[in-house]
Amino acid sequence: MKQGRAEAYYREEHAQDRAVITVEDVDNFVDSLLDGPDSENLAELHSVDRPLLASGFPDHEFLVGVNKELQVGVLSFMDETGNLVSLGRAAKQGNAAYYMVGNEREFPGQSEISIALVRQAVMEFLTSAGQRPTCIEWQEPEVW
Structure with missing residues (x-):
């Protein structure tokens, strides 16, 4: 396993072939979400540096969304x-x-943050081998 890699799903074509995001790709990844259609502004990431569950599925999920109109995520x-x-x-x-x-x-x-913090959190997710980023504050959603 190479540290700093995640598989991502955010475009229709990723259903069969997940995109691979590395530390070097963070800005391009976020820009791709910003430049893409509004119907594809949220991505699901799974670090390849974390072990899979016995079922073969990832033991975590990291969602990254952007709103190009408001410049938040x-x-x-x-x-x-x-x-x-x-x-x-x-x-x-x-x-x-x-x-x-x-x-x-x-x-x-009250969950929207700046695009700069989104970029920083994605970078931290990748460089920490898929751990929850600590560069932002988190909250438990009331209903989700």
Whole structure:
């Protein structure tokens, strides 16, 4: 295993052949989400540096979403310790909707953070072998 690699799903073609994201790809990856269609602004990442469960599935999930119009993003991290979402500073009315290949995912209104923090968190996820990034604050979603 090479440290600093993750498999990503954020475009229809990734259903059969996951994209591979490395430390060197972070800016291009986030830019690709920003430049892509609004229906594909959320990605699912799994570090290849973490062991798989006995079932063969990853033991974690890292979601990365961006909103090009507002220049903000959201993050979610799930593993055996629970499910957390990013905690943003601005309180927003209602939930924030992001889309993974056309499928809507809602995030709490206070979960949006700057694109710069999204980039930093993705970099940390990769360089820490798939651990939950510590460069942002996290919150437990009330309902998810």
